[in-house]
Every structure is written in C-alpha cells, then in structure tokens.
Amino acid sequence: MKNIFRNILAVALISGFASCTDEQDLKFLDNAAEFKILSPVSGEGVVLSPETPTNPGLSMTWEDMDYGTPTQVTYTVQVDKSGDNFDTPFDLVSTNNTYVTVTSDALNGATLAVGLTPFTQGGLEIRVKSTVGQPASEEKFSDVITYLVTPYSSELPKLAVPGNHQGWNPPTAPRIASSAFGQTDYEGYIWLDGGFKFVGPDPSGNFNWGNTDWGDDGSFSGVLVESGESDCTATAGYYRVRANTTTLLYTVEPTTWGIVGAATPGGWDNSTALTYNASTQKWEGVVTLSAGEFKFRANNAWTINFGGDPDGDGSMNYDGPNLSVDAGGTYNVVLDLSNPRQYTYSVTLQ
Structure with missing residues (x-):
C-alpha cells in the first residue's frame, strides 16, 4: 500500500511540475487577439506616376501586437492582388515600428509583381x-484592407518573333515592341531567314509556345490570323518588322543601313554603307x-x-534632327537597332 501511495504521489508531483512549466510557456507565448490597421482605410488609393518615384505611395499605421511579454516585434507589410487570398504574398517592407511610408516606385514594383495591370486601377490587399x-x-x-492602386509601366509591350532564324524558340527570340502601353502597333528590326511567327507573353511576361500566337492567314499578303497554321516567311536578310494584333496586318521590309550627311564621304546624296555584324546584331563601320x-x-x-532624340526618350527618332561630330577623324560608327523602339548609335574616334 505504501508503494502504491508513493507512486501516486510521484505522478502527482510530476504532473504538477509539468503543469507549472506549461503555464510558464503559455504565459510567455500568450496569443493575443489580432491587431488592426489604423490607416489607410479600405477604399482609399493612389495613382502612381513615373515622374514622381520618390513621392509617398503608401503611408500606413497600425496597432501594437501584444505578445504578453516585453519583446521586440518585427512587422512585415504584405500585399497581394485582390481575390488571391495571399496565396503568394509579396513582402513590401519590414520594420520594428507601427508605421511605415513606402515610395511610389517601391509600391509600383510590388503591384506589378502581384499582377495588377499598368494604367488601370486595381485592388491591392x-x-x-x-x-x-x-x-x-x-x-x-x-x-486586411483593400487599397486601390493605379500602377504604371515604363516597359513597352512586346511580341517575340521565333522562327527559322533562331531555332523556333520563343524565350530567346528577338522582340518587337509597341509604341506605348495599350497600343498594338509592334515594331522592331530583325535578321530573318525563312519561316517565323509572332508570340505574345503570358500573364507573367514569359514567351512560350502555348501563349497566344499569330501566323500568316495562308494568302502571304501580310494578313495575320491568331493560331494560324501557316508561318510568315522571308528570305535571308535584315528587316524592319511590323505587326498589329488589332488590325491583324504585318509587314517585313528589307533594309541595309548607312551613314549620310555633310560629315560623311558621300555628303547628303550618297550613304556610306555600314556592315551588319551578326554576333553583335549591330551595323558597324570605320568611316x-x-x-x-x-x-x-x-x-x-x-x-x-x-x-x-528631341523628346528625350532614349531612342533616335524617325526623321529626327541632324546629328553631328565636332572634329574630323577616323571613327568607329555603330548603329544598334536590336532593342525595339530604343534605337541608339555611337561614333568613337579611333
């Protein structure tokens, strides 16, 4: 009987010790109620602009989160597209304060990353x-609050042009670009050699087969058709390629390039030819x-x-003002048309 009593007492003591330990742990990890965002409130929003990237895009305050013991709390502001239920939240900023201000540029990058459409108001949770x-x-x-954001994009919409000239591989294919966001007048300069098609991006901006694509309608008269079985085609050469996915028309115009003007050997009447370098995809010459x-x-x-480039967008303009060199000499002349609608040049004294 004494042994039974001792065993019962031992179990009671152990249980009591464990209970005390559990209570201490529970006190330390006391689960307080969820805290609240104080500002902004759902329904407020902002229109972001590339002209003011350092302006505040979002200013937030929230309540303290009480963990039941003095300890430093780290707060992370998370965002996601409305309706996505934070399945893949974007961590916008972390702080030990209960307030934060996020620049327009940082907020814009986050909204695009979670899938909001540029220049269109969308809900950001x-x-x-x-x-x-x-x-x-x-x-x-x-x-959770919903913040209405109109983001922007400086990236021109593009189409990939895969074909025989590069192994029919959309991810590595050259691109053509529209004149502005929301426009469908795509243009670029590409070396073509045989069949090719136009491939649009998926929602994440990736170019792959299975995305929307366009081919020739079979008449080979410059008419596109979505998911067309016929390839567009061109003999080997360097082309100005244009395609419009609204009018469903395209053109491929062969080009060879040169430099012309009072500073050149041929004056304003005869171009001095440049040579296409397939490795650099640039037109080059020593002139x-x-x-x-x-x-x-x-x-x-x-x-x-x-x-x-009078409009200062980083690209030479069609029919733009004359360029110039200040001193005579032998120059390495390079014309780079490989980046669609971002056409540049250099003249380097040798």
Whole structure:
C-alpha cells in the first residue's frame, strides 16, 4: 500500500511540475487577439506616376501586437492582388515600428509583381504580419484592407518573333515592341531567314509556345490570323518588322543601313554603307568623317531615316534632327537597332 501511495504521489508531483512549466510557456507565448490597421482605410488609393518615384505611395499605421511579454516585434507589410487570398504574398517592407511610408516606385514594383495591370486601377490587399525572435516565430496577422492602386509601366509591350532564324524558340527570340502601353502597333528590326511567327507573353511576361500566337492567314499578303497554321516567311536578310494584333496586318521590309550627311564621304546624296555584324546584331563601320552633320538611313534613301532624340526618350527618332561630330577623324560608327523602339548609335574616334 505504501508503494502504491508513493507512486501516486510521484505522478502527482510530476504532473504538477509539468503543469507549472506549461503555464510558464503559455504565459510567455500568450496569443493575443489580432491587431488592426489604423490607416489607410479600405477604399482609399493612389495613382502612381513615373515622374514622381520618390513621392509617398503608401503611408500606413497600425496597432501594437501584444505578445504578453516585453519583446521586440518585427512587422512585415504584405500585399497581394485582390481575390488571391495571399496565396503568394509579396513582402513590401519590414520594420520594428507601427508605421511605415513606402515610395511610389517601391509600391509600383510590388503591384506589378502581384499582377495588377499598368494604367488601370486595381485592388491591392494589404495586411501586416508580426513576428518575434530570431528566427522569426509566433506569426500574427492584422486585418486586411483593400487599397486601390493605379500602377504604371515604363516597359513597352512586346511580341517575340521565333522562327527559322533562331531555332523556333520563343524565350530567346528577338522582340518587337509597341509604341506605348495599350497600343498594338509592334515594331522592331530583325535578321530573318525563312519561316517565323509572332508570340505574345503570358500573364507573367514569359514567351512560350502555348501563349497566344499569330501566323500568316495562308494568302502571304501580310494578313495575320491568331493560331494560324501557316508561318510568315522571308528570305535571308535584315528587316524592319511590323505587326498589329488589332488590325491583324504585318509587314517585313528589307533594309541595309548607312551613314549620310555633310560629315560623311558621300555628303547628303550618297550613304556610306555600314556592315551588319551578326554576333553583335549591330551595323558597324570605320568611316572617315569631317566636322559636320549626319544621319542614318536605310537603303540609300530617305524613306526610313534616324536623327536625334528631341523628346528625350532614349531612342533616335524617325526623321529626327541632324546629328553631328565636332572634329574630323577616323571613327568607329555603330548603329544598334536590336532593342525595339530604343534605337541608339555611337561614333568613337579611333
């Protein structure tokens, strides 16, 4: 009987000790109620602009999260596209404060990353995650608000042009670009050699077979058809390629390039030819120039020509103002048309 009593007492003592330990642990990890975002409130929003990237895009405040013991709390602002239920949240910023200001540029990048459409107002769901310790533990979340954001994009929409010239591989195919976001007038300069098609991006911006694509309608008269069985085609050469996915028309115009003007050996009447470098995808040449003005033109004619960049968008303009060199000498001349609608050049004294 004494042994039985001792065993019962031992079990009771052990249980009591364990209970005390559990109580201490529970006190330390006391699960307080969820905290609240104080500002902004659902329905507020912002229109972002590339002209003011450092302006505040989002200013937030929220309540303290009480873990029941003095400890430093880390707060992470998370965002996701409305309706996605934070299946893949984007961590916008982390702080130990209960407030934060996010620049327009940072907010714009986050909204595009979660799938909002540029220049269109969309709902951005926002919550705050709190954690303690290293590594972070005891995740708690605030309520969720919807912030209405109109993001922007400086990236021109593009189509890939896969074909015989590069192995029919859309991810590595050259691109053509539209004139602005929302426009469908795609253009670019590409070396073609046989069949090719046009392939659009998926929602993540990737180019692969299975995305929307366009081919020739079978008449080979410059008419496109979506998911067409006929390839567009061109003999080997360097082309100005244009395609419009609204009008469903396309053109491939052969071009060879040269430099022309008072600074060049041929003056304004005859272009000095440049040579296409397939490795660099640029037109190049070593040309003796005198001080004076010049331009670049295709096919020794004025139908397609490039001059300066008066609008400051980083690309030479069609029919733009004359370019110039200040001193005579032998120059390495390079014309780079490989980046669609971002056409550049260099003249480097040798």
